[in-house]
Every structure is written in C-alpha cells, then in structure tokens.
Amino acid sequence: MESVVENTEELQFQPPAYSHVLDLNGFLSPHQxxxxxxxxxxxxxxxxxxxxxxxxxxxxxxxxxxxxxxxxxxxxxxxxxxxxxxxxxxxxxxxxxxxxxxxxxxxxxxxxxxxxxxxxxxxxxxxxxxxxxxxxxxxxxxxxxxxxxxxxxxxxxxxxxxxxxxxxxxxxxxxxxxxxxxxxxxxxxxxxxxxxxxxxxxxxxxxxxxxxxTDLIMLVPTGGALIKYSKKFKEECIKNCGLLPVGKPSVIRATRGLKWDVENWPTSIISGKVSSSNRFVGDTCCFFDVEDPMVLNIELNLEKLSMFM
Amino acid sequence: MESVVENTEELQFQPPAYSHVLDLNGFLSPHQxxxxxxxxxxxxxxxxxxxxxxxxxxxxxxxxxxxxxxxxxxxxxxxxxxxxxxxxxxxxxxxxxxxxxxxxxxxxxxxxxxxxxxxxxxxxxxxxxxxxxxxxxxxxxxxxxxxxxxxxxxxxxxxxxxxxxxxxxxxxxxxxxxxxxxxxxxxxxxxxxxxxxxxxxxxxxxxxxxxxxTDLIMLVPTGGALIKYSKKFKEECIKNCGLLPVGKPSVIRATRGLKWDVENWPTSIISGKVSSSNRFVGDTCCFFDVEDPMVLNIELNLEKLSMFM
Missing domain, CATH: 3.40.50.10240 (Thiamin pyrophosphokinase, catalytic domain)
Structure with a gap:
C-alpha cells in the first residue's frame, strides 16, 4: 500500500546489499x-x-x-x-x-x-x-x-x-x-x-x-541503487533532491534515508505527482528501489564542493 | 506509416483550422x-x-x-x-x-x-x-x-x-x-x-x-496546435526547436512547417527517439498534431527579441 513517512534529520540504518552503488564523492574524485x-x-x-x-x-x-x-x-x-x-x-x-x-x-x-x-x-x-x-x-x-x-x-x-x-x-x-x-x-x-x-x-x-x-544528475536503474556519501559531505554539501520519472509514469517501490520516505508510490510528471524538494537524512547513505529507471538530481553547495575533492 | 520529410528552408502552405493557436509574438506582447x-x-x-x-x-x-x-x-x-x-x-x-x-x-x-x-x-x-x-x-x-x-x-x-x-x-x-x-x-x-x-x-x-x-517553452495539447508568428520574427528570432514527450512515450501524428516534418512518428525519451534540433521553415506558421500533450521548446535569439515586442 502507498505510504509516506517523515523521518528525523539524522537517520542511521543498515543498508541492504545492492549491486548498483552510486558513490557521490566518487563522482567528483574518481581516482582511477x-x-x-x-x-x-x-x-x-x-x-x-x-x-x-x-x-x-x-x-x-x-x-x-x-x-x-x-x-x-x-x-x-x-x-x-x-x-x-x-x-x-x-x-x-x-x-x-x-x-x-x-x-x-x-x-x-x-x-x-x-x-x-x-x-x-x-x-x-x-x-x-x-x-x-x-x-x-x-x-x-x-x-x-x-x-x-x-x-x-x-x-x-x-x-x-x-x-x-x-x-x-x-x-x-x-x-x-x-x-x-x-x-x-x-x-x-x-x-x-x-x-x-x-x-x-x-x-x-x-x-x-x-x-x-546546482546539481549532480544521474540515473537510478530498475531495481534501484544505494547512494553513498561521507557524513561530512552530506552535512556540508548536499541539499535538496528529486527522484523524477522523466520518460514514463512509474512506481517508487521504496526509499530509505530521505526526509520523506515513500513506499509503493506511483509517480508521474503528467499527473504532477513527483518527489521533488526532498532531502537526504541517511547518515552516510540512502537507497531507492524503483520499478523503472528514474532520474535523480541532488542539489549541491557548489561553494563547499572543492573541500571534498 | 511512419515517415520523415526534409523540407526547403521557406515553406508556404495553407494551415488547417485549429482550435488551439499558440501565437509566439502574442506571448511576448499580449496587449490585453x-x-x-x-x-x-x-x-x-x-x-x-x-x-x-x-x-x-x-x-x-x-x-x-x-x-x-x-x-x-x-x-x-x-x-x-x-x-x-x-x-x-x-x-x-x-x-x-x-x-x-x-x-x-x-x-x-x-x-x-x-x-x-x-x-x-x-x-x-x-x-x-x-x-x-x-x-x-x-x-x-x-x-x-x-x-x-x-x-x-x-x-x-x-x-x-x-x-x-x-x-x-x-x-x-x-x-x-x-x-x-x-x-x-x-x-x-x-x-x-x-x-x-x-x-x-x-x-x-x-x-x-x-x-x-534560450527558449520559449509551452505545451502542445492533445489534438495539436497551430503555431503562429510573423515572417520577420521567424527570420530574425526563431532558431532550433524540439517537440518533447516528457512524461510518457507518445506519437507525433503529423507536423507541417518544420525542416524535418514527420508523420505517425513514435517518440520516447526512454528509447531516445525525440525530435530535437529541428527548426521552423513554415513562412508564418507551422502545426503539430500529437496523440498526447507534448512540450515544445523554441530557441530564440534573445538579442533581437526586443525588436518584436
């Protein structure tokens, strides 16, 4: 059943094992x-x-x-x-x-x-x-x-x-x-x-x-992804985020680590039901499970970004 | 059957009667x-x-x-x-x-x-x-x-x-x-x-x-629309355009007045088949017939825009 939960600002939890990991610090400093x-x-x-x-x-x-x-x-x-x-x-x-x-x-x-x-x-x-x-x-x-x-x-x-x-x-x-x-x-x-x-x-x-x-923009593939970051990076650099069904209506099966976590949440640009202006509260990670690939944007504080590269 | 036609740079034609008219000059100078x-x-x-x-x-x-x-x-x-x-x-x-x-x-x-x-x-x-x-x-x-x-x-x-x-x-x-x-x-x-x-x-x-x-952005509703503009405005101000199925895959039933006109053209962001970098060649108008509402962007020459307001 569709649900939305509002979380506290600092959330610690054990993430599930995910094959697809998006490492935000790694996007800025790939070191390979x-x-x-x-x-x-x-x-x-x-x-x-x-x-x-x-x-x-x-x-x-x-x-x-x-x-x-x-x-x-x-x-x-x-x-x-x-x-x-x-x-x-x-x-x-x-x-x-x-x-x-x-x-x-x-x-x-x-x-x-x-x-x-x-x-x-x-x-x-x-x-x-x-x-x-x-x-x-x-x-x-x-x-x-x-x-x-x-x-x-x-x-x-x-x-x-x-x-x-x-x-x-x-x-x-x-x-x-x-x-x-x-x-x-x-x-x-x-x-x-x-x-x-x-x-x-x-x-x-x-x-x-x-x-x-303003943003880092990437794709969360079908089946979802684990988004990783350092605690300090989250505190200093990460601001709002959106999980956007550009391309076709779909369902966010679950999110964990967002201010407003959802479950079995139908989402569509045409209907106007889109998870925007959300934010990360997971300590060092959060994860998304999605039925179809979705576009994720993460607002960054560009002024502080260079401290983390 | 799906088709694409490449037109000459200056196309004159009699537009069909459309209930939905998007008047580009009118967006800049509504005069009401x-x-x-x-x-x-x-x-x-x-x-x-x-x-x-x-x-x-x-x-x-x-x-x-x-x-x-x-x-x-x-x-x-x-x-x-x-x-x-x-x-x-x-x-x-x-x-x-x-x-x-x-x-x-x-x-x-x-x-x-x-x-x-x-x-x-x-x-x-x-x-x-x-x-x-x-x-x-x-x-x-x-x-x-x-x-x-x-x-x-x-x-x-x-x-x-x-x-x-x-x-x-x-x-x-x-x-x-x-x-x-x-x-x-x-x-x-x-x-x-x-x-x-x-x-x-x-x-x-x-x-x-x-x-x-860079752009004017608007919605072309189901059933399509007639896009009107003055000849001079087109020549001086209008550059590239795109007809974008943001939200869900759809079909462009017909376009008339674009450099590359299409008919019965399935379009989808996920498949990557999207009409972008097209342009207006219709003298004073062009029209689109679409199965679902689509986002239209029209690139403008901002430097010359004020001459037409």
Missing part, C-alpha cells in the same frame, strides 16, 4: 584511470571546482564547440596549456578556427564526424568507449595524423567502429562526468536525459553523471 | 489586460527584454524569493519604484526582510501561504486565477490589510478559496508568462514541466509559457 571528463558546448559555470575536476579525471574530451568553452575558461595561454584535452570530436561546425589551431598545435587528436544522424554528445560517448576498450581504434589513430582525420572515416567512422567492436571488447567500469549537459536549450537538456537512459541500456559500464551549477 | 507575468526565485537573466515584458503584461506577481530577484534586478530605488508587483505570495521563507519592507511600503499585497503541500509556483497560479475570476477574493482582500494577511487564512487560504470558487466562475483566456521556471535545480525544472500538464488539465484558460535565456 578509467575516467573521463566530457565538456559540451555551453559556458563552463562550475568555477571553483573545474580545475580540480580536470585533475581528478584521466581522459579529457571536448564535443565540438566545447573546445571553445575550455579555451575561453582561461584568460591566458599558460593556463590553457596546462589543460589540453585528449580529443575534440564532432562535426566541427561550432569550434572556432583559432581555437582549433591552438589545440592542433598542442597535439590534440581532432576527429571530425560530419554525420547528422548522431549528436556531438553521442559521438563523444562512442569515442570515449573506443578509447578505453578498442585496441584497433588506437592502432588506427596512432598510425595516422590530423591530415587523414586520424584514420577515421569522417562521416560516421566512429559509429561504425563502435558497432563493429562493441560486441568483442571486455568492458570495465568507467567514471564519466559531463559538464554543460543541462541548462542550455531545453531540447538539448532533454537529449541529455535520453542519453542517461540510452547509456544505461547499451553501455552500462559508464557511471554517468552530469554536474551543473 | 488578462495577462500576468510571474517571477520565480532565480536570478532574472532575460536582460534586454525584461522591462518591455513588464510593460506588456498587466498583472505582476512574485513567488516568494522571486521578489528578491525583482529587487536585485535594479540597482536603484527609482527604477525599483517603477516596477512594483501587485502581489508577493508564498511561504515567505526566501524573501529578504528588507525587500519585504520595501515592497510593503509601496503597497504591494503580500499574501503568506505556509502550506507545505503546494509549491510557491502552484500558490501563485491559484492566486492569479482568483485575481482574474473571483469577486469574493477581491471583496476579502480589499477590506483587509497586511496585518491580517489580506483576509486570507495563512496556511492554505488561497487553495481553499480557489477550489470553492473554481466551479462557479466564468473564465476567459489569460496570457501567463513565467520567468525562472527552468534552468534552476533540476527537480524544480521538472516541477515546472508538471505545471504545464496540470494547468492544461485544470486551468486551460491559461496560455502558459516559460521564457528562459
């Missing part, structure tokens, strides 16, 4: 080489944490005009030179000529993909997968240069390579943080949400997360 | 007294058009901390005094003391509603409805003052009054533009989307639209 920071084409607004994020993530990719935003984030070439991405990818209709020249000169692999049947975001995700898992991708790119598009067919070479290699590679978890996925054009925001669902389905090795100036 | 501008609690970013919007709309309402944002938009009391809202409404936990004092002194009706079962956004919508349609609301508020919360019970008085009056009033179309509904905390963005659906269901007299720094 299988990690990538992807920059999309909007102004970088997470000042104060951007440079730490850059250091904490191993691979750095700019989607097309995202390269402009990286370039413009710094006001001098010395700082720029210390933040050189590994790849710039996309149809390259947005990146500025002078920005491209700067990064070419610094040895960035610039891979043009003109196909209009995928977005720069999708192209970037497939490129990152190839980087981590495909040996033939590295064989091709290493033996070629900028003049031959690094040996990648320039319309949908990445797409083709990804699909031919996808079934044979052995994958590992990859931490993937994306900047500028949300808060731009609204159809692009929604496209980013579709990527959460698509990636969970086809490339579940990604621990995919979006950072905005 | 039944119109309201609602300011939610985020920084006002639509500089360059804000003052024109203020003049074009008849009623002005701030939801709680939205009053701070109005106050902070101006750097002197002279400008502030020329932009005095009619109401400030909400639980008043966000609005600053000094801001409240300023607007009290200017005679603004400040109506406290402490209920936690509705958001400040919902409270504002009900207040605006009461303002336009309920004579007993005006009788009560006129005979009372700030010291008695304008005669409105201070927990859920507006809610109660709205529901008791709703069935007896005779409604008229009201143009309602909301600022700061999108691009804040993601659960608040989604809450704003639920309001599009809820309002279409319960208060269809609202022509409700959100303006962000």
């Amino acid at each position: 080489n299988d990690s990538a920071l992807l920059i999309l084409n909007q102004k970088i607004m997470v000042t104060g944490v951007f440079e730490k994020l850059w250091r904490n993530y191993f691979l750095h990719v700019c989607a097309d005009g995202g390269a402009n935003r990286l370039y413009e984030y710094f006001d001098n070439d010395e700082d720029r030179s210390r933040h050189i991405p590994d790849y710039i990818v996309g149809d390259l209709d947005s990146v500025r000529e002078d920005v491209l020249r700067f990064y070419i000169q610094k040895g960035v692999a610039i891979i043009r993909q003109t196909s209009q049947y995928a977005t720069d975001f999708t192209k970037s995700l497939q490129l990152i997968s190839l980087h981590f898992f495909s040996s033939s991708f590295h064989k091709v790119t290493r033996s070629s240069g900028i003049d031959t598009n690094y040996g990648i067919e320039d319309c949908h070479g990445i797409h083709t390579l990804y699909h031919s290699e996808r079934k044979i590679w052995v994958d590992r978890d990859v931490d993937l943080l994306v900047l500028n996925a949300i808060d731009g054009r609204f159809d692009q925001t929604i496209h980013s949400i579709t990527q959460l669902y698509a990636t969970a389905r086809t490339d579940a090795y990604y621990r995919l997360c979006y950072l905005t100036t | 007294n039944d119109s309201a501008l609602l300011i939610l609690n985020q920084k006002i970013m639509v500089t360059g058009v804000f003052e024109k919007l203020w003049r074009n709309y008849f009623l002005h309402v701030c939801a709680d901390g939205g009053a701070n944002r109005l106050y902070e938009y101006f750097d002197n009391d002279e400008d502030r005094s020329r932009h005095i809202p009619d109401y400030i409404v909400g639980d008043l936990d966000s609005v600053r003391e000094d801001v409240l004092r300023f607007y009290i002194q200017k005679g603004v009706a400040i109506i406290r509603q402490t209920s936690q079962y509705a958001t400040d956004f919902t409270k504002s919508l009900q207040l605006i409805s009461l303002h336009f349609f309920s004579s007993s609301f005006h009788k009560v508020t006129r005979s009372s003052g700030i010291d008695t919360n304008y005669g409105i019970e201070d927990c859920h008085g507006i809610h109660t009054l709205y529901h008791s009056e709703r069935k007896i009033w005779v409604d008229r179309d009201v143009d309602l533009l909301v600022l700061n509904a999108i691009d804040g905390r993601f659960d608040q963005t989604i809450h704003s989307i639920t309001q599009l659906y809820a309002t279409a269901r319960t208060d269809a007299y609202y022509r409700l639209c959100y303006l962000t720094t």
Whole structure:
C-alpha cells in the first residue's frame, strides 16, 4: 500500500546489499584511470571546482564547440596549456578556427564526424568507449595524423567502429562526468536525459553523471541503487533532491534515508505527482528501489564542493 | 506509416483550422489586460527584454524569493519604484526582510501561504486565477490589510478559496508568462514541466509559457496546435526547436512547417527517439498534431527579441 513517512534529520540504518552503488564523492574524485571528463558546448559555470575536476579525471574530451568553452575558461595561454584535452570530436561546425589551431598545435587528436544522424554528445560517448576498450581504434589513430582525420572515416567512422567492436571488447567500469549537459536549450537538456537512459541500456559500464551549477544528475536503474556519501559531505554539501520519472509514469517501490520516505508510490510528471524538494537524512547513505529507471538530481553547495575533492 | 520529410528552408502552405493557436509574438506582447507575468526565485537573466515584458503584461506577481530577484534586478530605488508587483505570495521563507519592507511600503499585497503541500509556483497560479475570476477574493482582500494577511487564512487560504470558487466562475483566456521556471535545480525544472500538464488539465484558460535565456517553452495539447508568428520574427528570432514527450512515450501524428516534418512518428525519451534540433521553415506558421500533450521548446535569439515586442 502507498505510504509516506517523515523521518528525523539524522537517520542511521543498515543498508541492504545492492549491486548498483552510486558513490557521490566518487563522482567528483574518481581516482582511477578509467575516467573521463566530457565538456559540451555551453559556458563552463562550475568555477571553483573545474580545475580540480580536470585533475581528478584521466581522459579529457571536448564535443565540438566545447573546445571553445575550455579555451575561453582561461584568460591566458599558460593556463590553457596546462589543460589540453585528449580529443575534440564532432562535426566541427561550432569550434572556432583559432581555437582549433591552438589545440592542433598542442597535439590534440581532432576527429571530425560530419554525420547528422548522431549528436556531438553521442559521438563523444562512442569515442570515449573506443578509447578505453578498442585496441584497433588506437592502432588506427596512432598510425595516422590530423591530415587523414586520424584514420577515421569522417562521416560516421566512429559509429561504425563502435558497432563493429562493441560486441568483442571486455568492458570495465568507467567514471564519466559531463559538464554543460543541462541548462542550455531545453531540447538539448532533454537529449541529455535520453542519453542517461540510452547509456544505461547499451553501455552500462559508464557511471554517468552530469554536474551543473546546482546539481549532480544521474540515473537510478530498475531495481534501484544505494547512494553513498561521507557524513561530512552530506552535512556540508548536499541539499535538496528529486527522484523524477522523466520518460514514463512509474512506481517508487521504496526509499530509505530521505526526509520523506515513500513506499509503493506511483509517480508521474503528467499527473504532477513527483518527489521533488526532498532531502537526504541517511547518515552516510540512502537507497531507492524503483520499478523503472528514474532520474535523480541532488542539489549541491557548489561553494563547499572543492573541500571534498 | 511512419515517415520523415526534409523540407526547403521557406515553406508556404495553407494551415488547417485549429482550435488551439499558440501565437509566439502574442506571448511576448499580449496587449490585453488578462495577462500576468510571474517571477520565480532565480536570478532574472532575460536582460534586454525584461522591462518591455513588464510593460506588456498587466498583472505582476512574485513567488516568494522571486521578489528578491525583482529587487536585485535594479540597482536603484527609482527604477525599483517603477516596477512594483501587485502581489508577493508564498511561504515567505526566501524573501529578504528588507525587500519585504520595501515592497510593503509601496503597497504591494503580500499574501503568506505556509502550506507545505503546494509549491510557491502552484500558490501563485491559484492566486492569479482568483485575481482574474473571483469577486469574493477581491471583496476579502480589499477590506483587509497586511496585518491580517489580506483576509486570507495563512496556511492554505488561497487553495481553499480557489477550489470553492473554481466551479462557479466564468473564465476567459489569460496570457501567463513565467520567468525562472527552468534552468534552476533540476527537480524544480521538472516541477515546472508538471505545471504545464496540470494547468492544461485544470486551468486551460491559461496560455502558459516559460521564457528562459534560450527558449520559449509551452505545451502542445492533445489534438495539436497551430503555431503562429510573423515572417520577420521567424527570420530574425526563431532558431532550433524540439517537440518533447516528457512524461510518457507518445506519437507525433503529423507536423507541417518544420525542416524535418514527420508523420505517425513514435517518440520516447526512454528509447531516445525525440525530435530535437529541428527548426521552423513554415513562412508564418507551422502545426503539430500529437496523440498526447507534448512540450515544445523554441530557441530564440534573445538579442533581437526586443525588436518584436
């Protein structure tokens, strides 16, 4: 039966064993080489944490005009030179000529993909997968240069390579943080949400997360997840949260560790019954059990975030 | 059968008769007294058009901390005094003391509603409805003052009054533009989307639209709508658009006037099949026929917008 319980502000409990764990501190400081920071084409607004994020993530990719935003984030070439991405990818209709020249000169692999049947975001995700898992991708790119598009067919070479290699590679978890996925054009925001669902389905090795100036945004998969964080991080940085049935009406089977915990709670954007403006009271974790994948946003105190990275 | 057609850049056609018309120029310049501008609690970013919007709309309402944002938009009391809202409404936990004092002194009706079962956004919508349609609301508020919360019970008085009056009033179309509904905390963005659906269901007299720094966002109801605009406005101001099945998978029965027109096109955020990065090529209108209500975003060139207001 549907129920809602209001909890005290500090809740300690024994979490169940969950196969899917979302470690909030880990999203900011992955501390492993299988990690990538992807920059999309909007102004970088997470000042104060951007440079730490850059250091904490191993691979750095700019989607097309995202390269402009990286370039413009710094006001001098010395700082720029210390933040050189590994790849710039996309149809390259947005990146500025002078920005491209700067990064070419610094040895960035610039891979043009003109196909209009995928977005720069999708192209970037497939490129990152190839980087981590495909040996033939590295064989091709290493033996070629900028003049031959690094040996990648320039319309949908990445797409083709990804699909031919996808079934044979052995994958590992990859931490993937994306900047500028949300808060731009609204159809692009929604496209980013579709990527959460698509990636969970086809490339579940990604621990995919979006950072905005207000939130961390991720997907809670069917069956639910355990959300972990340090006590101090919760106290200092975590504010409101929402568990959002974007895509289709569904049921939150149970939550534990929220201010307002629910059970067997039907939720739908169309009916207007959505768990928003809730918050974490679980000491070091909380968990959600959901019937279908749902979008979780967690409001962060951006000013204090860098203390935890 | 599902189909997609790519159109030329300039398309002239005879639109069908549609009961539901969304007039884009009208959203910016309603030119009627039944119109309201609602300011939610985020920084006002639509500089360059804000003052024109203020003049074009008849009623002005701030939801709680939205009053701070109005106050902070101006750097002197002279400008502030020329932009005095009619109401400030909400639980008043966000609005600053000094801001409240300023607007009290200017005679603004400040109506406290402490209920936690509705958001400040919902409270504002009900207040605006009461303002336009309920004579007993005006009788009560006129005979009372700030010291008695304008005669409105201070927990859920507006809610109660709205529901008791709703069935007896005779409604008229009201143009309602909301600022700061999108691009804040993601659960608040989604809450704003639920309001599009809820309002279409319960208060269809609202022509409700959100303006962000990038988009106009509105709901296309079941059965579809005709989107009207001037030729010049399209050429100078309208850029990309998306027709987004937020809430549940659905079918776009037909579009006419888009660069990529579709027919019988299943669409779903979960499957990733979403019409985004499309654009208007219809000369002065385009139309959409949809099986369920869908969210439409239209990218605007904010710099040129004020020329069309």
